[in-house]
Amino acid sequence: xxxxxxxxxTGLLLLTTCVRVVPPSDVGGxxxxxxxxxxxxxxxxxxxxxxxxxxxxxxxxxxxxxxALRALGRIQDVRTLDAVRVGLTAPDATVRDEAAFAxxxxxxxxxxxxxxxxxxxxxxxxxxESTEAEPTVRITLLESLGKLATPGAVEVLTARLSPPDGAxxxxxxxxxxxxxxxxxxxxxxxVPLATMVALTESARPQAVRYGxxxxxxxxxxxxxxxxLRGCAGDVDPDVRALCVKGLGDVGGAADVxxxxxxxADAAPRVAAEAARALAKWAAKCQAEEGPQCPPLVALATxxxxxxxxxxxxxxxxxxxxAVAQQGLPVSAQPLWINLxxxxxxxxxxxxxxEAHADLAWLDCxxxxxxxxxxxxxxxxxxxxxxxxxxxxxxSLGLHEVAKFTPVLAAASAPNKGAPVSAxxxxxxxxxxxxxxxxxxxxxxxxxxxxxGAALDALSERPVPEAKxxxxxxxxxxxxxxAALAASTAGKLQDTEALPAVEALAARVPREPDLAESVAxxxxxxxxxxxxxxxxxxxxxxxxxxxxxxAESLTALTGAPVRSANVELPKDTYRPPAAPPGTxxxxxxxxxxxxxxxxxxxxLTGGNLVALAKQGYFRGITFHRVVPDFVAxxxxxxxxxxxxPGHSIRCxxxxxxxxxxxxxxxxxxxxxxxxxxxxxxxxxPHLDGRYTVxxxxxxxxxxxxxxxxxxxxxxxxxxxxxx
Numbered sequence: 001x002x003x004x005x006x007x008x009x010t011g012l013l014l015l016t017t018c019v020r021v022v023p024p025s026d027v028g029g030x031x032x033x034x035x036x037x038x039x040x041x042x043x044x045x046x047x048x049x050x051x052x053x054x055x056x057x058x059x060x061x062x063x064x065x066x067x068a069l070r071a072l073g074r075i076q077d078v079r080t081l082d083a084v085r086v087g088l089t090a091p092d093a094t095v096r097d098e099a100a101f102a103x104x105x106x107x108x109x110x111x112x113x114x115x116x117x118x119x120x121x122x123x124x125x126x127x128x129e130s131t132e133a134e135p136t137v138r139i140t141l142l143e144s145l146g147k148l149a150t151p152g153a154v155e156v157l158t159a160r161l162s163p164p165d166g167a168x169x170x171x172x173x174x175x176x177x178x179x180x181x182x183x184x185x186x187x188x189x190x191v192p193l194a195t196m197v198a199l200t201e202s203a204r205p206q207a208v209r210y211g212x213x214x215x216x217x218x219x220x221x222x223x224x225x226x227x228l229r230g231c232a233g234d235v236d237p238d239v240r241a242l243c244v245k246g247l248g249d250v251g252g253a254a255d256v257x258x259x260x261x262x263x264a265d266a267a268p269r270v271a272a273e274a275a276r277a278l279a280k281w282a283a284k285c286q287a288e289e290g291p292q293c294p295p296l297v298a299l300a301t302x303x304x305x306x307x308x309x310x311x312x313x314x315x316x317x318x319x320x321x322a323v324a325q326q327g328l329p330v331s332a333q334p335l336w337i338n339l340x341x342x343x344x345x346x347x348x349x350x351x352x353x354e355a356h357a358d359l360a361w362l363d364c365x366x367x368x369x370x371x372x373x374x375x376x377x378x379x380x381x382x383x384x385x386x387x388x389x390x391x392x393x394x395s396l397g398l399h400e401v402a403k404f405t406p407v408l409a410a411a412s413a414p415n416k417g418a419p420v421s422a423x424x425x426x427x428x429x430x431x432x433x434x435x436x437x438x439x440x441x442x443x444x445x446x447x448x449x450x451x452g453a454a455l456d457a458l459s460e461r462p463v464p465e466a467k468x469x470x471x472x473x474x475x476x477x478x479x480x481x482a483a484l485a486a487s488t489a490g491k492l493q494d495t496e497a498l499p500a501v502e503a504l505a506a507r508v509p510r511e512p513d514l515a516e517s518v519a520x521x522x523x524x525x526x527x528x529x530x531x532x533x534x535x536x537x538x539x540x541x542x543x544x545x546x547x548x549x550a551e552s553l554t555a556l557t558g559a560p561v562r563s564a565n566v567e568l569p570k571d572t573y574r575p576p577a578a579p580p581g582t583x584x585x586x587x588x589x590x591x592x593x594x595x596x597x598x599x600x601x602x603l604t605g606g607n608l609v610a611l612a613k614q615g616y617f618r619g620i621t622f623h624r625v626v627p628d629f630v631a632x633x634x635x636x637x638x639x640x641x642x643x644p645g646h647s648i649r650c651x652x653x654x655x656x657x658x659x660x661x662x663x664x665x666x667x668x669x670x671x672x673x674x675x676x677x678x679x680x681x682x683x684p685h686l687d688g689r690y691t692v693x694x695x696x697x698x699x700x701x702x703x704x705x706x707x708x709x710x711x712x713x714x715x716x717x718x719x720x721x722x
Contacts, residue, residue: 031061031063031064034055034059034061034064035063035064035067038052038055038064038067038068038071039067039071041071042070042071042074042075042649043568043572043574043603043649044567044568044569044570044572045075045543045565045566045567045568045649045670046567046568047075047077047079047080047565052068052071052072052080053068053072053080053083055068056068056069056071056072056080056083056084056086056087057083057086057087062090062092062094062095063094065087065090065092065095065098066092066094066095066097066098067098069083069084069087069095069098069099069101069102070098070101070102072084072102073098073101073102073103073104073105073106073652074105074649074650074651074652076105076106076108076109076110076111076669077565078106078109078113078114078117078562079565080106081106081113081117081120081121084099084102084103084106084121085099085103085120085121085124086099087099087102088100088103088124088125088127088128088141089128093134093136093137096128096132096134096137097134097136097137097140100125100128100137100140100141100143100144101140101144101654101688103121103124103125103144103148104140104143104144104147104148104688105652105688106121107121107144107147107148107149108147108688108689110543110544110547110668110669111546111547111550111551111562111563114560114562118148118150119150119152121148122145122148122150122152122153123152125141125144125145125148125153126145126152126153126156128141129141129142129145129156130156135167138168139168139171142156142157142160142168142171142172142175143171143174143175143178143687145157145175145179146174146175146176146177146178146179147175147178147179147182147687147688148179149178149179149182149183149187151187153179154176154179154187154188154190154191157172157175157176157179158172158176158188158190158191158192158195160172161173161176161191161195161196161199162195164195164198164199164201164204164208164212165204165205165208169199169208169211169212170199170205170207170208170210170211170212171207171211172211173196173199173208173211173212173214173215174210174211174214174215174684176188176191176215176218177211177214177215177217177218177219177684177685178218178684178685178687180215180218180219180220181218181685182685185218185219185220185221188215188218188219189219189221191215191219193221193223193224193227196212196215196216196219196224196227197212197216197224197227198212199211199212199213199215200212200213200216200227200230200231200234200239200243202234202235206236206239209231209234209236209239210236210238210239210242210682212231213231213234213238213239213242213243213246214242214684216228216231216242216243216246217242217243217245217246217249218246220246220249220250221250222250224246224250225247225250225251225255228243228244228246228247228250228251229243229247229251229255229258230243231243232244232247232258232259232262237265237266237267237269237270237681238659238681238682240262240265240267240270241267241269241270241273241628241681244259244262244270244273244274244277245273245276245277245628247259247277248273248274248276248277248278248280248281249277249280251277251281252281252284253281253284253285253293253294253295255281256278256281256294256295256297256298259274259277259278259298260274260278260298260301262274263275263278263298263299263301263302263305263319264301264305268315268316268318268319268627268704269315269318269627269628269680269681269704270628271316271318271319272318272319272321272322272627272628273322273627273628274319275299275302275319275320275322275323275326276322276323276325276326276627278295278298278299278323279295279299279322279323279326279327279328280326281294281295282295282296282299282328282329282331282332283327283328283329285329285331289331290331291331291332291334291335293331296328296331296332296335299323299328299332299335300335300338302319302320302323302339303338303339303342304342305319305320306320306339306342306343306345306346306359306362307342307346309346309355309358309359309362310346310347310349310350310351310355310359311351311355312351312352312354312355313705314354314355314358314590314705314706314707315701315704315705317358317362317707318625318627318628318704318707319627320339320362320365320366321362321365321625321627321707321708322627322628323369324362324365324366324368324369325365325369325626327369327372327373327403328369328373329373330373330374332373333370333373336366336369336370339366340363340366340367343359343362343363343366344363344385346359347359347360347363347385352589353589354589354590354710356385356387357387357709357710358707358709359385360383360384360385360386360387360388361384361388361707361708361709362707363383363384363385363388364380364383364384364388364392364393364396365396365708366383367379367380367382367383367384367397368380368383368396368397368399368400369400371397371400371401372400372401372403372404373404374404375401375404375406375433375434375436375461376401376438377394377397377398377401377438377439379397380393380394380396380397380400381393381397388709390447390450391445391447391449391450392449392638392709394442394445394447394449394450394453395447395449395450395452395453395639396453397453398436398439398442398450398453398454398456398457399453399456399457401436401457401461402436402453402456402457402459402460402461403460404433404461405433406432406433406434433460433461434461435458435461435462435463436454436457436458436460436461436462436463437463437465439454439457439458439461439466440454440458440463440465440466440469442454443455443458443466443469443470443473444469448478448480448481448637449637449638449639451473451478451481452480452481452484452639452641453639455470455473455481455484455485455487455488456484458470458488458492459484459487459488459491462488462491462492464492466488466492467489467492467494467496467497470485470488470489470492470494470497471485471489471494471496471497471500473485474486474489474497474500474501474503474504475500475503479507479511479513479514480513480637480639480641480642482504482514483504483513483514483516483517483518484517486500486501486504486514486517486518486520486521487517487518487520487521489501489521489525490520490521490522490523490524490525491524493524493525494525495525497521497525498525498526501518501521501522501525502522504518505518505522505533508537508540508545509540512540512542512544512545512647513643513667513671515537515540515542515544515545515548515549516544516548516667516668519534519537519548519549519552520552522534522552523552523555523556527556528556528557530552530556531553531556531557534549534552534553534556535549535553536549537549538550538553538561538563538564539563539564539566540566541566541567541568541569541572542647542670543566543668543669543670544667544668544669544670544671546563546564546566547563547668547669548668549561549563550562550563568649573646573648574603574648575603575606575607575609575610575648576606576609576610577602577603577605577606578597578602578605578606578608578609580599581596581719581720581722582596582597582605582609582717582718582719582720583595583596583597583697583717583718583719583720584597584608584609584612584694584715584716584717584718585715585716585718586617586699586712586714586715587712587713587714587715587716588702588706588710588711588712588713589710589711589713590702590705590706590710591699591701591702591705592698592699592702593678593696593698593699593700593702593703594696594697594698594699594718595662595694595695595696595697596694596695596697596720597609597693597694598653598655598692598693598694598695600651600653600654600655601651601653601691601692601693602651603648603649603651604648604651604664604672604691604693605693605694607648607672607673607674608674608676608693608715609717611644611674611715612715612716612717613717615714616636616644616674616715617634617674617712617714617715618712618713618714618715619711619712619713620633620634620635620636620638620711620712621633621638621708621709621710621711621712622706622707622708622709622710622712623635623638623639623640623708623709624640624677624708625706625707625708627680628680628681629679629680629681629683630677630678630679630680630683631677631678631680631703631706632665632675632676632677632678633675633676633677633710633712634665634673634674634675634676635674635675636674640665640675642674642675643673643674643675644673644674645673646673647670647671647672647673648670648672648673649670649672650664650666650669650670650672650690650691651691651693652688652689652691652692653691653692653693655692655695656682656684656687656692657679657682657683657684657686657687657690657692658679658682659679659680659681659682659700660678660679660695660696660700660703661678661679661692661694661695661696662676662677662678662679662692662693662694662695662696663676663677663679663686663690663691663692663693664676664690664691664693665677665690666690666691672691676693678696678703678706680703680704697720
């Protein structure tokens with residue numbers, strides 16, 4: 001059994017002595033009763049007066065000890081770090097595995113660990129990994145080292161890449177990719193390129209090739225271009241997509257011949273990555289190339305694919321959606337015009353109402369991308385062939401023109417591989433971003449979606465005449481719009497809005513979703529005078545309010561601030577747990593999607609079951625689709641800001657985010673409500689961060705066909721037949 005170095009344990013004494021260890025007699029009885037109490041403490045974010053820590057460190061029953069460690073991981077209280085580290089040395093492999101998972105959860109804490117705690121945890125994980133004989137536990141340790149993303153963790157993971165056909169190469173490479181996603185490519189700069197490339201060789205198993213491709217893509221090294229070109233032709237679509245994505249980040253116009261054929265890839269999500277990469281490269285073209293810019297010439301082959309969407313193959317719209325979301329330079333205007341013409345022609349021959357709806361929305365997506373090029377709200381005014389409502393058209397266009405940058409609309413920088421930025425442009429060639437004066441009248445629009453989108457545009461492109469109408473919205477009835485207005489007032493530096501912002505701040509104890517926007521406004525308008533109120537929020541029952549307060553105070557004072565540990569009251573909303581084997585079937589006009597709920601997230605599943613039985617999801621759309629990433633729905637507002645009026649606690653599970661997994665969308669710790677997402681492809685960086693509550697067991701082809709605006713007709717609760 002590995003021992004913890006005395007220096008490490010002593011170094012964390014101040015962090016952990018505040019957890020009271022209670023005599024063993026405090027909790028006893030039947031194991032099922034103890035497990036129920038652990039679940040209750042976990043959901044209330046309570047340490048049970050120290051009893052949960054005792055169970056995690058010394059319960060004789062391995063099942064109880066492992067479950068207590070799972071609870072500590074989900075609670076994410078730094079004071080329990082020593083208990084987790086002790087678990088890494090337990091004689092039972094299942095306990096060690098849960099301790100390793102809990103260590104990864106602490107590494108992903110929404111309030112980052114203090115540096116001393118990170119280093120101590122890194123040392124403990126390193127020691128445990130070096131002596132672990134159980135393969136399953138060792139893989140969990142490698143995953144947690146990746147989540148921690150310290151230099152010591154990278155050193156261990158790098159050593160495990162060799163030999164490339166070894167048992168640890170694939171998991172270690174994926175963990176290094178997670179570390180690079182978290183801390184940036186420079187963290188893995190010392191990993192030998194030849195070692196990474198060897199993992200992607202075609203003779204390797206899929207898991208090893210995937211790990212190597214994930215690491216290559218996240219490391220973002222220009223010298224990896226030849227390897228990325230090679231694995232872009234891998235037989236596995238997940239590997240191909242990663243290599244295409246990586247090539248998009250570090251390649252350039254010379255690689256167009258590699259990616260142009262991928263636009264017709266049999267897997268539309270891979271084609272979408274190619275389209276996105278080509279759109280990135282198009283931004284670097286010389287102005288004099290115009291429409292003959294090689295990436296734009298390649299993207300022109302998307303025009304004929306529009307016919308496939310008209311015939312009901314909505315997934316072939318994903319490459320076009322990816323380009324519209326990425327954006328193109330002004331020189332791409334002819335391409336946009338041709339695409340819109342093709343969409344209009346396809347609409348005349350579409351074979352179903354769903355195809356008509358998809359084509360109409362894609363037309364508006366292209367129109368919004370055109371408006372983003374010019375910074376004016378013009379093309380979206382008449383997009384969608386009369387099938388897209390005015391609020392959806394205007395809100396889409398406003399969010400896009402908020403991203404307008406004169407530098408991106410101007411001539412591109414000549415150096416290959418460097419992103420266009422203000423710093424890379426010659427002096428005085430980029431004019432300041434003009435204000436979004438056209439958005440001011442829309443602050444009075446009847447739709448909250450449009451008002452919220454107008455605030456987004458004015459927040460990014462402020463004008464003085466927006467101050468008074470923004471002020472009025474802070475006191476409005478729509479809480480989401482009021483919060484966005486407060487944030488915008490802070491960016492406008494409108495001190496006259498302070499009384500309204502303070503009145504909104506007084507609502508945070510009852511409406512925790514307001515906290516993030518209001519805190520930003522208070523800091524912007526009050527400075528250090530906002531400190532007393534923010535310090536009160538450090539003790540708020542809702543974890544996300546405490547996180548917002550701690551982050552705001554840290555930025556305000558320049559010194560690290562951590563929130564208090566606060567137990568939730570016993571009457572906090574808790575839905576009935578979903579029974580094992582429960583399914584949810586989402587009915588859409590594109591087909592059904594059946595989800596088998598995860599037994600290790602019973603409250604999350606139970607919350608969605610309760611909402612489904614109320615008919616909550618009827619008529620709600622998928623409001624966000626990012627090709628090769630996620631399709632997100634469940635928001636009754638339709639703008640990503642809505643929910644059921646309550647939140648549930650996160651229940652991080654051991655299930656990884658592979659293709660077809662379903663997770664809860666969050667805006668911070670314990671903020672889950674009704675919004676969920678399907679993954680199009682594996683997403684290792686989401687593992688342990690967002691609650692997995694199910695997996696698709698039927699209808700993945702329908703998931704692939706989802707586009708923004710697809711309507712959920714109903715969600716039916718059922719039981720899975722083994």
